Amino acid sequence: MGGPEDDPPPALEVTVRRLKLDSAEDKALCATFSCGSEEWEVQVSDFITRKLWLPGRDAEHTLLAVEAGSGLMFGFGATKVTTVELPQRPDPVPIVRVCYFGVASAFKGAVDTDGRKWASRLYTTVEADARSRAPSPDVPFELFCDRRNERGLRFWTDTKRGFEVIGAAYGDLLRLVRMPPDTAGVAAAAQ
Numbered sequence: 347m348g349g350p351e352d353d354p355p356p357a358l359e360v361t362v363r364r365l366k367l368d369s370a371e372d373k374a375l376c377a378t379f380s381c382g383s384e385e386w387e388v389q390v391s392d393f394i395t396r397k398l399w400l401p402g403r404d405a406e407h408t409l410l411a412v413e414a415g416s417g418l419m420f421g422f423g424a425t426k427v428t429t430v431e432l433p434q435r436p437d438p439v440p441i442v443r444v445c446y447f448g449v450a451s452a453f454k455g456a457v458d459t460d461g462r463k464w465a466s467r468l469y470t471t472v473e474a475d476a477r478s479r480a481p482s483p484d485v486p487f488e489l490f491c492d493r494r495n496e497r498g499l500r501f502w503t504d505t506k507r508g509f510e511v512i513g514a515a516y517g518d519l520l521r522l523v524r525m526p527p528d529t530a531g532v533a534a535a536a537q
């Protein structure tokens with residue numbers, strides 16, 4: 347006999363699309379986004395609610411995720427392809443920087459019917475999209491994360507994402523990098 351308690355949790359339907367800076371609908375959707383009240387969370391929210399829309403900015407490539415049932419913004423990811431120096435490489439290299447990534451407070455920890463985390467699914471989409479714009483699919487990925495952001499650090503350093511903290515950046519920010527598999531092995535062997 348099955349009861350309501352035997353039912354799987356309701357499946358969220360999340361759609362992902364590229365944010366359009368000339369879309370009033372997207373601007374309105376982003377305007378109320380909040381992923382929390384901690385300093386690092388406010389910075390992520392401030393980017394998508396305000397900073398991204400400042401005129402004349404060299405805009406990051408941003409994907410928006412929307413929860414279909416409520417029409418609310420689930421989260422977003424903003425990336426850019428740039429060139430940086432890395433301790434693992436002798437010369438500057440093209441990389442993908444994950445500039446901002448956040449899930450709305452109401453949806454943090456959300457899973458689909460197979461138990462997969464929606465944040466993880468969104469990041470997979472954001473990463474694949476960024477990789478398709480990079481000069482090579484084997485680019486390193488880079489991001490900065492506040493050292494007090496335990497949830498974020500856990501998310502990025504999980505084996506599914508595979509980022510490693512390579513050092514302090516500035517202020518409370520740590521620099522995290524994920525090298526392509528071949529060079530990660532070379533770097534580890536060189537140590």
Ligand SMILES: CC(C)(COP(=O)(O)OP(=O)(O)OC[C@H]1O[C@@H](n2cnc3c(N)ncnc32)[C@H](O)[C@@H]1OP(=O)(O)O)[C@@H](O)C(=O)NCCC(=O)NCCS
Nearest residue numbers: 381390447448449454455463465490491496497498500501
């Ligand atoms: C980081 C973020 C995108 C992750 O999305 P999420 O839906 O919260 O992801 P999860 O629920 O899988 O949480 C990530 C991990 O942190 C763990 N976690 C949950 N609450 C935690 C807490 N208070 N402290 C530490 N870890 C916590 C989760 O259990 C999970 O670990 P697990 O996979 O080993 O179980 C989301 O929390 C967020 O938007 N945070 C605010 C913005 C932000 O920090 N962005 C990244 C900036 S670098």
